[in-house]
Amino acid sequence: MSVMRGAEKKEGEPKKEREIIKAAKGVMYGMALHGMVTYALRLRMHMENLFMLITMGDMLGVPVLPPYYSLRLLPYAVPYLKTWKQTLLRDRDITDSLY
Amino acid sequence: MYESLIVMLSGIIVYGVVYQFYVKWFDKNVIQTDPTRQTPAHMFMDGVEFFPSNRYVMLGWHWKSIAALGPVTGPALAIIWGWLPGFLWILIGNSLMGWLHDYNAMVSSVRNEGASLGPMTYQLIGSRARKVLVWFLGFYTILIFAAFLGALAPILINKSATTGAYAFGGPAALVSFFIMSLVGIGAGFAVFKAKVNVLVVTAISLALVAASIYLVQVVAGASINAAFNAAIPDPLTQQDVVLGAMLLFSFLGAILPLWAFAMPINYLGFYVAYFVIAGILGSSFVVPQTFQAPAFTTWAAPLVLGAGQGAFLFSFPLWPLMFVTIACGACSGWHGLIGSSLSSKQLDNESDAHFVGGGSMLLEGILGLTAVVAVAALPTSLWQGKIYSSLGLYVTGGARYLGNSGLSSSFGIAIMSLIVLVLGLTLTQLALRFARLAISEMVGIRAFKNIYLTSIVASVLTYFLTSSRVTPSGMWGFIWALFGGSNQLLAGVTLLVTTLWLTKLKRPTIFTGLPAIFMIGTTVVALAYTAYATFTIGFTAAGAKVFGTTITSNVQIGSDVAGVIATILAILGLVLAIDGFRAYRHLRVGAPAGPPQIAMPQIAAPTTVVAEDELKVASG
Numbered sequence: 001m002s003v004m005r006g007a008e009k010k011e012g013e014p015k016k017e018r019e020i021i022k023a024a025k026g027v028m029y030g031m032a033l034h035g036m037v038t039y040a041l042r043l044r045m046h047m048e049n050l051f052m053l054i055t056m057g058d059m060l061g062v063p064v065l066p067p068y069y070s071l072r073l074l075p076y077a078v079p080y081l082k083t084w085k086q087t088l089l090r091d092r093d094i095t096d097s098l099y
Numbered sequence: 100m101y102e103s104l105i106v107m108l109s110g111i112i113v114y115g116v117v118y119q120f121y122v123k124w125f126d127k128n129v130i131q132t133d134p135t136r137q138t139p140a141h142m143f144m145d146g147v148e149f150f151p152s153n154r155y156v157m158l159g160w161h162w163k164s165i166a167a168l169g170p171v172t173g174p175a176l177a178i179i180w181g182w183l184p185g186f187l188w189i190l191i192g193n194s195l196m197g198w199l200h201d202y203n204a205m206v207s208s209v210r211n212e213g214a215s216l217g218p219m220t221y222q223l224i225g226s227r228a229r230k231v232l233v234w235f236l237g238f239y240t241i242l243i244f245a246a247f248l249g250a251l252a253p254i255l256i257n258k259s260a261t262t263g264a265y266a267f268g269g270p271a272a273l274v275s276f277f278i279m280s281l282v283g284i285g286a287g288f289a290v291f292k293a294k295v296n297v298l299v300v301t302a303i304s305l306a307l308v309a310a311s312i313y314l315v316q317v318v319a320g321a322s323i324n325a326a327f328n329a330a331i332p333d334p335l336t337q338q339d340v341v342l343g344a345m346l347l348f349s350f351l352g353a354i355l356p357l358w359a360f361a362m363p364i365n366y367l368g369f370y371v372a373y374f375v376i377a378g379i380l381g382s383s384f385v386v387p388q389t390f391q392a393p394a395f396t397t398w399a400a401p402l403v404l405g406a407g408q409g410a411f412l413f414s415f416p417l418w419p420l421m422f423v424t425i426a427c428g429a430c431s432g433w434h435g436l437i438g439s440s441l442s443s444k445q446l447d448n449e450s451d452a453h454f455v456g457g458g459s460m461l462l463e464g465i466l467g468l469t470a471v472v473a474v475a476a477l478p479t480s481l482w483q484g485k486i487y488s489s490l491g492l493y494v495t496g497g498a499r500y501l502g503n504s505g506l507s508s509s510f511g512i513a514i515m516s517l518i519v520l521v522l523g524l525t526l527t528q529l530a531l532r533f534a535r536l537a538i539s540e541m542v543g544i545r546a547f548k549n550i551y552l553t554s555i556v557a558s559v560l561t562y563f564l565t566s567s568r569v570t571p572s573g574m575w576g577f578i579w580a581l582f583g584g585s586n587q588l589l590a591g592v593t594l595l596v597t598t599l600w601l602t603k604l605k606r607p608t609i610f611t612g613l614p615a616i617f618m619i620g621t622t623v624v625a626l627a628y629t630a631y632a633t634f635t636i637g638f639t640a641a642g643a644k645v646f647g648t649t650i651t652s653n654v655q656i657g658s659d660v661a662g663v664i665a666t667i668l669a670i671l672g673l674v675l676a677i678d679g680f681r682a683y684r685h686l687r688v689g690a691p692a693g694p695p696q697i698a699m700p701q702i703a704a705p706t707t708v709v710a711e712d713e714l715k716v717a718s719g
Binding site for chain 1: 147148155158159160164215216219233236359363365366368437439440529540670701
């Protein structure tokens with residue numbers, strides 16, 4: 001029984017160590033880079049929103065591109081449709097603009 | 100003996116017990132979080148604003164976002180009442196109010212589709228309250244700007260009374276900071292434009308920063324400071340020059356794209372600042388210090404204002420001013436803004452809220468305690484009965500702790516001066532950026548949509564609040580109290596909003612309600628007192644007697660500006676409190692509070708490959 005317990009402990013220790021290392025890495029990443037990554041993603045979102053505006057301009061009453069080119073670009077726009085609608089429909093308050 | 104060790108250990112033990120019992124109990128029994136309930140991060144996942152992140156990542160990010168100059172400056176100013184009141188406030192205030200505020204701001208937002216403080220105030224109190232909040236935030240951000248610049252200026256220009264040399268880093272510290280900023284801007288272009296690997300850029304940039312600190316501050320520091328002093332001998336002009344340089348830096352940070360300026364500079368600054376803070380923390384345990392400051396001085400400490408023959412005293416009562424002087428380490432409204440507008444959108448599940456929100460705030464309390472031990476170990480001659488720089492005390496105290504690890508005193512002072520500049524100026528850019536948004540919304544005039552105009556207006560107001568040309572020297576104590584008052588009032592409002600939310604859910608409200616009453620009551624009185632003090636200083640002619648001391652300074656414009664802001668904030672706080680109480684009465688009887696609600700359209704979470712890829716990037 002005691003041997004089994006010892007074996008369990010030996011197996012458990014590296015797992016616990018891994019957890020601690022994972023947590024330390026996570027905290028470090030969060031402090032150093034998470035803000036930058038989120039900002040880069042947000043920057044890309046704004047670019048993609050411009051792309052959607054060009055492609056789907058007709059829907060908004062702003063025919064930016066002739067329909068022929070819009071249709072050619074449509075397959076690239078479709079995967080972003082739901083995210084785009086969500087971004088457009090979401091109410092934004094000044095307190096959301098902190099960063 | 101070994102008071103520093105006792106203070107730090109008692110902080111860790113008390114916060115550990117609070118987290119283990121109070122935080123977890125509150126999370127389980129009052130809020131009743133459910134790990135299986137979908138959070139906004141899953142409901143609205145767009146891989147940009149809304150995406151689930153690992154709780155350790157969120158802890159690191161949230162803590163870094165809430166920790167700046169606040170937790171280290173407040174305790175240094177509060178030493179005028181002795182070290183014990185500040186220590187107890189950080190310990191008890193954080194245990195009973197601070198973490199509750201941060202946690203509730205975050206979890207209430209999670210339960211309300213990621214709504215931030217503005218929409219929550221609108222939904223639970225009403226449209227007027229939301230408008231008042233915007234006005235409030237406008238002044239609040241200007242005060243952050245002024246309080247931080249006012250705290251940093253003495254680090255760059257104050258001189259030793261005995262040697263005549265610069266007492267802290269001097270202008271060389273600012274030069275070193277600007278070189279670090281240039282390296283940061285280069286790093287930003289390398290990462291965002293040239294797509295160079297982040298690790299490579301980080302390693303090269305940090306090596307350059309280390310070399311620049313050594314060369315500018317250690318090798319050439321004395322020469323740079325002497326040259327500056329010779330070129331601009333007048334102390335007031337020296338102050339104007341350093342204030343102008345810091346205002347310009349913040350202005351650029353507020354108007355330029357984040358990726359090109361603020362973001363990479365903050366990123367590099369993080370490594371420099373936080374590793375040294377970790378060093379101070381470690382040193383306070385390994386080489387404990389005996390406190391030289393008294394545990395308690397007096398209930399109404401005298402604040403010295405004015406300089407030379409024109410110096411006079413003004414009473415700085417422990418209640419209410421200590422409770423606003425020490426803000427971030429004990430309870431801070433800034434944290435609620437971060438928690439409700441950003442962190443709540445990225446929590447993987449509800450049960451992470453107490454770990455991220457509560458845990459970060461308790462860690463912030465530990466940071467506040469490092470400031471208490473750093474300052475209390477210094478000789479009282481550095482601060483008692485004269486105008487002193489609060490940040491200067493932290494720089495000197497921190498350098499002593501760093502000295503225990505073998506670092507020379509001059510290098511310790513140099514690196515600490517740079518660190519406080521990093522902590523302060525990275526936040527002032529953000530404060531000015533937010534101030535221009537708030538001013539634009541407050542005023543509502545088309546011209547104020549112009550980012551240059553609003554940034555200039557905020558900068559001019561800040562100059563009036565910080566320059567010794569228009570305010571008596573030492574006035575910064577009241578500016579800091581004003582910033583602390585607005586910060587704590589925001590915390591009170593957040594606690595009030597979360598109390599209303601709990602009332603709506605028919606959950607116990609006493610845990611947040613009592614802190615809300617305490618915070619709002621204390622801060623409104625503190626703001627009213629600050630208004631009285633600043634108007635008295637501003638409007639009293641030379642020769643008049645105030646509190647038995649003769650005022651010898653002339654009428655001061657800056658004091659009047661501070662008085663007007665304090666009065667407006669006190670009135671806004673009262674309006675919010677009255678509206679909040681009315682909403683509470685409505686909610687108690689089951690009537691809906693606030694304006695008619697319009698449900699937000701629910702859209703199924705997008706499950707595109709794009710969003711999942713972004714999730715992987717974001718969570719490392």
